[in-house]
Amino acid sequence: MTQRDPASFPATAEPMSILLELVPESDETSPALVNETGRAVVETLQHDGYDLHPVYTGTRGGPFMVEVVNAITQVASYMRANHTTIEEAINDTSALVTIMSGVVPLIKRVFQAHETQVGTDEARDRPIKVSVVIDGASIEVEAQNAVQVDAALAVARKFVAQNPQTARQVSAKSKTMVQGHLPSKPRHRRK
Numbered sequence: 001m002t003q004r005d006p007a008s009f010p011a012t013a014e015p016m017s018i019l020l021e022l023v024p025e026s027d028e029t030s031p032a033l034v035n036e037t038g039r040a041v042v043e044t045l046q047h048d049g050y051d052l053h054p055v056y057t058g059t060r061g062g063p064f065m066v067e068v069v070n071a072i073t074q075v076a077s078y079m080r081a082n083h084t085t086i087e088e089a090i091n092d093t094s095a096l097v098t099i100m101s102g103v104v105p106l107i108k109r110v111f112q113a114h115e116t117q118v119g120t121d122e123a124r125d126r127p128i129k130v131s132v133v134i135d136g137a138s139i140e141v142e143a144q145n146a147v148q149v150d151a152a153l154a155v156a157r158k159f160v161a162q163n164p165q166t167a168r169q170v171s172a173k174s175k176t177m178v179q180g181h182l183p184s185k186p187r188h189r190r191k
Contacts, residue, residue, distance in 0.1 A: 028184035038064030040113035137163035
């Protein structure tokens with residue numbers, strides 16, 4: 001396998017968007033928790049230079065949605081820093097790895113925002129469930145998967161393993177969504 005110069009990785013010519021959605025896991029999940037977690041994610045993403053567009057859902061207290069327009073263009077430095085790992089999968093899953101390179105930073109921020117909102121112990125005991133949906137096919141991503149250096153490749157491999165047909169058809173125009181399901185708070189029992 002030949003090594004490519006990291007500077008030769010092309011930047012995506014057209015902006016690609018990823019829909020970020022936070023939804024309550026049940027009716028008992030606090031809408032305030034969903035909104036506060038969403039705002040924390042948005043604040044972090046804006047600080048990191050992402051271009052965000054709110055998505056109107058038409059419901060009060062429902063899902064929190066935002067379109068992350070330049071998610072893929074933000075990964076150029078990530079791809080340069082991890083080009084050796086990414087090179088392994090570049091042959092037939094390059095679009096998928098590119099998408100996952102944009103998805104992984106969003107997932108990390110969702111986990112961080114959830115932990116900030118509920119605390120480390122509760123986030124560990126009752127973690128947010130995050131899934132990545134591409135063209136209707138989905139996988140679940142756990143917090144420990146998102147913190148690995150080669151997380152984009154690991155998530156891409158998991159997607160290929162669980163959705164081989166969709167993985168072969170993924171392109172920069174694929175409809176991509178990161179969806180977090182926020183758990184409800186446990187009910188306190190009276191003794």
